[in-house]
Amino acid sequence: MQVKMPVAAGQGLTMDEKRVREILEIADENKGKKLSLSELEKVVSKMGSWWPLFRAWRCLRNADANHDGYINPSELDDLVRYILNWYYR
Numbered sequence: 001m002q003v004k005m006p007v008a009a010g011q012g013l014t015m016d017e018k019r020v021r022e023i024l025e026i027a028d029e030n031k032g033k034k035l036s037l038s039e040l041e042k043v044v045s046k047m048g049s050w051w052p053l054f055r056a057w058r059c060l061r062n063a064d065a066n067h068d069g070y071i072n073p074s075e076l077d078d079l080v081r082y083i084l085n086w087y088y089r
């Protein structure tokens, strides 16, 4: 028997967590395992943001817990959450 799971509002669209992580991995151009503002800018413009630099800056402000100006591997989960939150609003 098939059970239909209730889908929360905004879910079931094309962008999911896996896809966001893929985009973030590709965006790490110098493979430094951390994302700079300009790398984030490319990420958000790929996701269709109108104003990528501002959006990238917001991402950094929200997820950069140690304030070094980069998204470190330990901050990546927060960044993914932030992006998903924003994307589905």
Ligand SMILES: [Ca+2]
Binding pocket: 064, 065, 066, 067, 068, 069, 070, 071, 072, 075
């Ligand atoms: Ca950081």
